[in-house]
Amino acid sequence: MPTPRETILAALHARLSALPATALRGDVLPERLPADGLLILRDGDPGEPEVTLSPLSYHYQHRTEIEAMVQGTGRDAAFDALCASIGAAIAADRTLGGLCDWVEAEAPRPVDLPVEGAASLKAAVIPVMLHYTTADPLA
Template identity: 70%
Template sequence: MPTTRETILAALHARLQTLAATVLRDEVLPERIPPAGLIILRDGQPGEPEVTLSPLHYHYQHGAELEVVVQAAKERATAFDTLIAAIGTTLESDRTLGGLCDWVEAEAPASVDMPVEGAASLKAAVITLNLHYTTTGPLA
């Protein structure tokens, strides 16, 4: 039986799969970026939980990350903005991931342009997702 953490991350990964971009989980950046863009979900860290004792529960604010990358010779900024907006719409459509999570909140991305020798430049950002959830134990 998977842990609460894994169940939530798997649900988030599945939710992101509905986007046009290719979505990977904890993979290395591939040599080629798909035309619709690339999103890599990084599991991140659950951090220190707040603990309630009666009944015993651990309340996490887990920081997962999305690495978002687009590569286009033209309209790179527009393609990047469209992908970021699509991620936001997808997350806002169900902030509880079907009731698995208390709340999913994205932080604003800080984008960078990265030149690639002999190819179109990349536009990329890391988006931190705060996943709020409760478990009955640190390993549950």
């Protein structure tokens, strides 16, 4: 049975997979970007939890990251549309079906990356905070 952390990350990946861009989880950057863009969800860092007793509960503010990338002509508009679609997917259900207390994305910091022999990339890391509670840090 998957842990709450894994269930939440899988739900976020499923939400990203519904977008037009290709969504991967924890994979390496492929040699070629898909035409609609690429998203790579990184598991991130759950950080130190706040602990409450009676009942024992661990409250996490888990920072995960989405690497968003587009390539080719019109990449500025495509990148903007991709980021907006990520925001809309998160805003549609900020609890991921009741799995999280709250999901909040931060603004991306885009960069243009030159690619030798190809069109440059526009990419950014989009931090996403997952707020959730679990009864055991390993379960």
